[in-house]
Amino acid sequence: MAKEIQPNTPGYTTVSIYDQNYHLRGQDPNHIRQLADLVDSKMRAVAAQGRTVDSLRVAVLAALNLADELSQTTVVDSNEGRMRTAHLSRLLDEVLEDDRKTG
Template sequence: MAKEIPPNTPGYTTVSIYDQTYHLRGQDPNHIRQLADLVDSKMRAVAAQGRTVDSLRVAVLAALNLADEVSQFSGMDATEGRARAAHLRSMLDEVLEDERRTG
């Protein structure tokens, strides 16, 4: 069983993502909180679009959304980046459409 880390433990930052509490370790607590806020907002946006209550599915879809954004700004050439982003958007649209139909 995983050991529970008490809130306010030195070296850890406590954040809430999609109504779950996480105690994360890192050098910049403000940066960790900003990232957690970004992930939380993406998960809530994905959840608002679909009808799934499965937090794992919401997390995967949010990760795809974030990967799409990152791929647009990564070192790949523009053509490759646009193709990858289009593919990820298509995958996300298919999953969301399936959720709407089965929801």
């Protein structure tokens, strides 16, 4: 059985996204909270417009909306954009891995 991470564990930031708590690691807790707030608000907006109550479907639709917004932004330095994408991908992998362990 996976060890559950306790709230306030050093190095972790606890956030709530779509009424689920996640304990995330990262260098900047404020940035993690801002990202979590963005994802939470996007999921709630998607849920308010749709008919589905399945949180996975809501998450996928929110991710598609965020990806669309990201694709429409102009990245001045394409290398910076690739590094940012890799960073966001690692954060997503961490969230999914933590979710699998505690799921």
